[in-house]
Amino acid sequence: MSNSLVLLTPSQMAEADRLTISSGAVDGYGLMKRAGQTIVSELLRRYPHCNGFDVLCGPGNNGGDGYVVARLLVEMGVMVRLFAHGSPRPGSDAEKAVQDCPIGAQSLSQFSVLQGHAIVDAIYGAGLSRPLDDAVSRVAKECRNADVAVISVDLPTGVSGADGQVLGDAFAADLTITFFRLKPGHLLEPGRELCGETIVANIGIPDSVLGPIAPRNWINQPPLWRGDFPKPRRNQHKYSRGHATVFSGGAFSTGAARLAALGAARAGAGATTIYSPASAIAVNAAQLTSIMLAKVDTVDDLEEVISARAPDAFVLGPGFGLRRPIREFAISILQRGGGGTLVMDADAITAFRDEPAALFTAIKGSERAVVLTPHEGEFSRLFPDLIGKVRLERAGEAARVSGAVIVLKGPDTIIASPDGRIAINANGNPWLATAGSGDVLAGVIAGLAAQKMPLWEATCAGVWLHAEAATRFGPGLIADDLPGLLPPLLAELLEVDQLL
């Protein structure tokens, strides 16, 4: 698993600092100086035409980075105004940085925006532990409302590195420069939006510190799961490549199942079947070519089709409706022996709103693996006890409570495994906010799972492919486009030139 995709919580980052310092490779003030140097080279490269920099320093190490920045800029003859909020603890690295700084600081309460100056926000970073006080809040507001460039050190002051939440108020940066690894707060909204462009600087912390830290959070990119991505083998036939199935809604809501089925087929399932109620067979038949069709109205019908050709994956929920036996279908699939994966989306999630515990018990007792793909509304129906917690915590806790892989959908989709691993998706885009795109996603995940890709990895891959397809297409996207956009992405992932 790629080390470069690791996300560190603020406390894990502090541990990385401690391990680096105790290894003797570099001391704390040395790290701070390197952080300051990196920031200064970015400032000079990106803002060569500004008249000067206003450096705002807090009392901790984030402020320490700011004092180093101020010193280096002054030494280069750049105009600097320095503002301090609180003073560093005696004996701290930040105090050393103050002592080495050739200019004195005014109080932050004296600050007002000066046209032509860019702001270096070094008030709080990873150590933010409570809402901003009024003095910092006022400055954050003034900077947000002014036409001024803001460069935040580590994190925009006010944004929690742990989860991207705003504590009281926050700066909105144009550029955020963080160190060693991204933190969840750089990817989770509203933090992501407030960071502006984010860059990660190497300040000499070695990758070897990650061993003892054993991180459990990653950014969702191909190196996380490419090694498990299904590759075609010469002696495969269509069913051994993987058989994915999708339950259709009634005659007036069959589109969702077809979108999911096409997603599964394009993701590489060798065979895909739609299980349709008799009332919708004619509608589905008129629209399907490579996708197969079978009649399923009752649990007995379901038992029969499963006995005839055991599927490797099921998608239940999109367009299904709540008046038909959706809970019975879910429980029957879970209770029946056999491996394979059940992807539950939309109505399949809502259907258990009055008895979520029954679903979780069935999932935990089942030989099958389950993926739940709720958006926020569906999530709160199934996990009302988790309302009020932050998204990252909710997704992780929901995976543990339910025993399922959870895809908490949104602009910053979170993929949580019951074993504690979490990936945060970062290639999403607003073009995906279009009816039916979630149906395609459920199908793509099922298509990859049907090919026996490990489930959390398959789910991460499905979320990434789905978002990447939308990003490459851009404006005008509708859900119908998504399955057809997958082949070039698959070719890149599989490096087909080398396979053939």
Ligand SMILES: NC(=O)C1=CN([C@@H]2O[C@H](COP(=O)(O)OP(=O)(O)OC[C@H]3O[C@@H](n4cnc5c(N)ncnc54)[C@H](O)[C@@H]3O)[C@@H](O)[C@H]2O)[C@@H](O)CC1
């Ligand atoms: N050696 C190191 O540990 C390194 C740390 N670095 C910098 O150090 C920062 C973390 O430093 P710290 O842990 O000192 O934390 P901060 O500088 O972010 O915060 C300082 C202290 O302020 C207090 N505080 C937090 N929120 C507050 C609020 N809303 N109102 C009033 N007081 C509040 C807390 O007691 C906290 O410990 C990183 O963001 C990064 O910029 C870098 O210099 C790289 C090396």
Ligand SMILES: Nc1ncnc2c1ncn2[C@@H]1O[C@H](COP(=O)(O)OP(=O)(O)O)[C@@H](O)[C@H]1O
């Ligand atoms: N603003 C956004 N930015 C990025 N992705 C988004 C945004 N809004 C929605 N999405 C994604 O689009 C999909 C919508 O799924 P869902 O809400 O189930 O829609 P539907 O039920 O219409 O299929 C999810 O994958 C979600 O993460």
Ligand SMILES: [K+]
């Ligand atoms: K900051």
